[in-house]
Amino acid sequence: MSEVFEENLSPGVEVDRPPVLSLNNVEVIYDHVILVLKGVSLEVPKGRIVTLLGANGAGKTTTLKAVSNLLKAERGDVTKGTIELDGERVQSLSPNELVKRGVVQVMEGRHCFEHLTIEENLLVGSYVRTDGASEIRSDLEKVYNYFPRLKDRSSAQAGYTSGGEQQMCALGRALMARPRVILLDEPSMGLAPQLVEEIFEIVDKLNKLEQVTFLLAEQNTNIALRYADYGYILENGRVVLDGDAKSLRNNEDVKEFYLGLSTSGRRSYREVKHYRRKKRWLA
Amino acid sequence: MFYRETGQFKSSYKADQAIFPITQDRWFILFIFIIAFLVIPLTASEYLLQAVMIPLLIFSLAAIGLNLLVGYAGQLSLGTGGFMAVGAYMTYKLTTAFPEVNIIVIFILAGLISASVGFLFGIPSLRIKGFYLAVATLASQFFLVWMFNKVSWFYNHNSSGTITAPPRELFGVTVTGPTATAETRYIVALAIVCVFALIAKNLVRGRLGRSWMAVRDMDIAAEIIGIRPFQTKLIAFSISSFYCGVAGALMVFLWLGSAETEAFSINESFYVLFMIIIGGLGSILGSFLGAAFIVCVPILLTNAPQLFGLSMPIDLQKHIEIMLFGFLIVFFLIVEPHGLARLWQIAKEKLRLWPFPY
């Protein structure tokens, strides 16, 4: 797998882009009995955007949580394999230490602090920072610039804001930690199309300007592959396909199943056929 | 792989909805029944019956009742002791007023009275939720106990305020009062508990049970799909209190023989709550397991030093016992927060896969 990876990068790039994150043969079990990840290996090079694609239940969220060490809270366990950050094993680090090292996860399904106001939510995001109130203030302004809607609702209790507002809040909160690696779980979910574009623009900007690395689980394959450098496709807890974004975009199966493109351009949702097609890699 | 459902096809939904769809389970249950109805009464010592089995059954009944309310309907309640008191005092009142009426009928009547009291005290659940509700139900606990203590009518104006189980017969056999043997009392309790456990199981797998669980898991969504949360909660309070009331009646009439309000103190409420949490919220089997845990573990711990021939001061022994008990609670919660019933289920799942690990 890593061979494929290397093929796709020019040798020069490889030198200044060592993997920040690498997962090797990771196996995860929930509740002592439910085997979810069956040996996932992947690498996230520094300053790149890597996307995880896959159907519902493929294990994307689980993979991200394995990295950020949030699995314990779900009674899940990494039973095999290694997870390395900058070449150092991090499985034993607490989530807090990971955040201190600049790895922040934006959890799927919002998870705002309901009783705190939007602004308090954002400020909590800067909990680990030690660089002073004024820096934090200016970052807060930055987040408000990205999401003006949040500014409007800054004193509303997060629990009472709309779905999209909560999603923005969760994202903004992660940015407040000034991370260098962001694990983004379905950022586009429930956002208006315009905003989805904007969010990916922000991702892109952070990536280009501030060298933030992204590991991105996303269902909106179209846009994910547009912005990502590299992609992994997960099925049933295994990596079934990986490659750089361009090659994935051109893969027939990806086109068919993830982009909704048939040979004659975009398929209409109305014309969905009533039988199930088979993915080639599962055949 | 001897324990599995593969190969056991169900050709109808009826079969699929049976309580124990798996053949091995049915055999297991039959085995338990034989032990409970035949082996134990024939072989157990009076101490075992009186100190372990009878309280175990009675607390199981109370735990089932509370589990319906807390585990299924999601309404945290600490009023159990109060409702048990209603059952006990009403049974006493009724059976002394109408000595000829069959004692089982009296139990049920007392249960019904308890249910209506439960209904009343369930009304605040319309607005109050979670721990707030739990603490609010303490109002019923304290009020009821105070009332039974204060109003001498409830204990026929005797000077001490203690109610005593008078002798009553069932099919010509004395089942309550001092002359009833432990075996008969055990069998009566067992029969009652079995019937009510079955009824509880039926309730929770039917429409009512689903409504309860819906209200528990998300009351707003339940409301939106057309379940009336208030009504559903009140039914839960009533039925739960019915069970607790009957359990309270059995406690005095089949176990203790006499009681004052202290027997229904807040500690009782807590103990029954422990049972269902340790046993497993939302599980009838869990109610039994939890009751077994809370009733038996202290007794085992008390008797353990002697079994091992250790001799130590009794207070130290008790302290160690309390600590061990606390430790076991925490330990089991860490191992499996969803209780012994879930542990049992996981064991079964593992067994199903055995000998393959996943």
Next chain:
Amino acid sequence: MEIINFLNLVFLAPFVEMVSYPIFFSEVIISGLLTGVMYSLVALGFVLIFKASGVFNFAQGAMVLFAALTLVGLMEHGFPIWAALISTIIVLIVLAFVVERFMLRYLINQEDIILFMATIGLTFLIQGFGETIWGSNVKPLDLGIPSESFELGGLLLNEFDLFAAGSGAVLVAVLAIFFHYTRIGRALRAVADDHQAAMAVGIPLKNIWIIVWSVAGFVGLVAGIMWGAKSGVQFSLSLIALKALPVLILGGFTSVPGAIVGGLIIGVGEKIAEIYWGPLVGGAIENWFAYVLALAFLLFRPQGLFGERIIERV
């Protein structure tokens, strides 16, 4: 006629009496307020832990007992007061460490009731441990706080009660400020909302929990000193937790000022009820009356007077 008499007894006579004996009435109120502060002290420990982790800490009562036992125990072994106080605080911090290390850590993100149950297990552990070490006898606790009664304009006041009220007020003020105006305060509230998300933004749950449990232990110590001075330090001290519960729901589980206001309302309410209405029904109504009073408030504000709004939306 009967009915009129009854109505008079219930709705008129008590008020007439209040008005006719104003000095006694004020004494009732004052003693209610002073008792209320004592309740608040106990309730405060609950509030702290609930607010900061969403855990309803049943073991608070046991912690009150344990703290007080340790203090008198050490004093009986010849420690001077200040040394005993400091050592007790250290012991409480160690307890917080142990609780986090061996219990909370494994129960992150579990349902409230599971954590609640775990704290019940903890109650047994602490009680058993405390009694094993320090024994079960009544131990007098005398920190040299004056406890003379004196009359002031016909009112009988007790120095000790006033002292207790004063320290309660100070404690509440400090904690309220801590929660409202500090970064940690905000983080604590975040943890209470969602353990997992709090971890995800890098809040160190471990430190947070150690801090809160230590502070709750300290508050328990203060409560233990105040109550222990009245009754001696003994097992029953752990039962005062029950007195704090109505205060807790009335004020709201999550509010430090709520604990104090709730305490005052309950204190005054139950005294008035017991003294003016209690005799009608044979007395000893204080206990359940406190709960009924709290319940009445809850019907109007289901989250207590100052509690955080319960969020209900889809």
Next chain:
Amino acid sequence: SSTTIQVAADEQFIPMLVYRTGPYAPSGIPVANGFRDYYTMINNRDGGINGVKVTFEECETEYNTKLGVECYEKLKNKGSTGASLVNPFSTGITYQLIPKASVDEVPILSMGYGRTAAADGRVFKWVFNFPTTYWSQASAFIRYVAQQEGGESKLKGKKIAHVYHNSAYGKEANPTLKALANKYGYELILLAVDHPGQEQKATWLQIRRAKPDWVFMSGWGVMNQVAVKEAASIKYPMDHFVGNWWSGSDADVVPAAAGAKGYKSATFHSPRSDYPVHKDIIKHVYGGDQAKAKSNSFGEVLYNRAVVNAMFAVEAIRTAQGKFGKRALKGSEVRWGLENLNLTEARLKEIGMEGFTKPVKVSCSDHETMGPIIIQQWDGNKWNIVSDWISPIREVVRPMVEKAASAYAAENKITPRSC
């Protein structure tokens, strides 16, 4: 300290339901130690009762009725003859055991607690509550007040408050006090305190308002300590504040220390610990080690009470041995011993308790004997006797007992024995 003594063939087994832990442990510990020490002393000094060794086993009840019943079930068949008799040391547990006693044939000796009506031996064949009961005590207390006030006629118009633990136990004295109020014309104020009784401000405010001439208290556990403290803090004259015999232990006055000075309580034995029996205990149990004895609550009020209780048990067995022979006796045989117990002044002297407690003569119909009480007072350091022995008012109490007993008999279909 070893609590379990192996039961050998010919030994008299006595179960001990104790509470060394839980909220009432401060009272339970001295009681348990008193029993243990007296039995041990009998074994060590005399080699048992007429040579039959006493064996005993403690079982922890935490003063909890349910645990008490479990303990009883566990111990009732131990020993070569089963339990000789049981001292529940808890009113609640006594109530539980009364119906069982006749079936299991284990007599109950509930000394100064339990079901007062059991004084009627015709109905309660298996239950004994000598030397005196709550009802007798209440009547003797009123007699004491009359003495202090200068005669029964002075009681008229006086105010007497009863502060009681709101439980079956606490309420026991109320009917007697009411009956006597009718008789003597004093005003009775009843003030209930709910378990556990840590907060009594309302109660004592009511006392401050009503200004009763005397306050009688039936308290238990932490309630006693708080009451004494609150009484002092409202400056109630402590020498007019009298507890019953469960409200007058050392633990009850310790927290209030100097504030409790002057507080009184009823009792039916001396609070001193310098009687010959005490010397024997020091010698034969503690090998002369005073300090060790002290650390085992030696000489405390409740310790002494347990010694009295243990003595009753031993003497009853001795009496029964007179009829059935010097061997281990069954419960039914011990019951006979209890019913025919006749402790004379001379006998008390022989066993080193002259002046420590009063003689007792039990009969078939009277299981109580209505022994006298005395009043003790706390001087800030120790309890002192401050009154003579005061007899209960029999003509008021006995009819009440008989009425309650016959009601019980009717309800439980018991035909009273004729005595």
Next chain:
Amino acid sequence: MNEIVAPSNKETNANESSGLHKDASFETLLEVEKISLSFGGVHALDEVTFDIRKGEIRAIIGPNGAGKSSMLNVINGFYQPQQGFIKYKGNERKKMSPQIAASQGIARTFQNIALFRGMSTLDNIMTGRNLKMRRGIFWQMIHWGPARNEEIHHREIAEHVIDFLEIEPIRKTPVGRLPYGLQKRVELGRALAAQPDLLLLDEPMAGMNVEEKEDMCRFIIDVNEEFGTTIALIEHDMGVVMDLSDRVVVLNYGKKIADGTPDFVRADQGVVDAYLGVSEK
């Protein structure tokens, strides 16, 4: 699904020509008249007026926080509007309780999944049938005879829903353990089990990939076409909205800014500015 669900659905539609076709009939099922709703200072809805015709798929779109979910909440009685009224099946009303809405055939799914997490998929779907079950507590206790027959009858219907949504393998799994996408599907199943006349879907396809969205679309179209269920749909994926819906209403800051066919709405400059953004043009 066909055999069981369809006939009983026909009962409710009995008064109509069986050949109901959305283009042919313009009968309105629901009218929303000048609804206003505000929370404190926030105007979630501001005099919104539109209608839903019988048998159509009506999309509601708009930027985040525009008031779409609030609109659904008003329609099924969870929020009480401060102003305006709703006309459903010809009956005008200002207030409605969620239970009444449910009993009159309005079912819905939620944006933040609101499944009963502790229950199995099957049980969740069965709760959807709660309103249709009649046996009293007594029979439920016995669980025999009529009670069991009723239970089995409804179980059959639930099984058809399960079949239809292709979620047979997870029938007995507690839904809390299911991945997000499947949970959404179960939620749809719960709503369908009630055999509603009007189905309100709040972002049913959020968090799904194209393949799954296609599945979901297929279900929605089938429900709509085969049983004539009217559907109100909130969705942010414009592809879905354009392909599925008959008419679209666009909200922005609580106000209606456009209403019409998908193509019409897409061409509207206001909509493009407020919602679609440049790239979608």
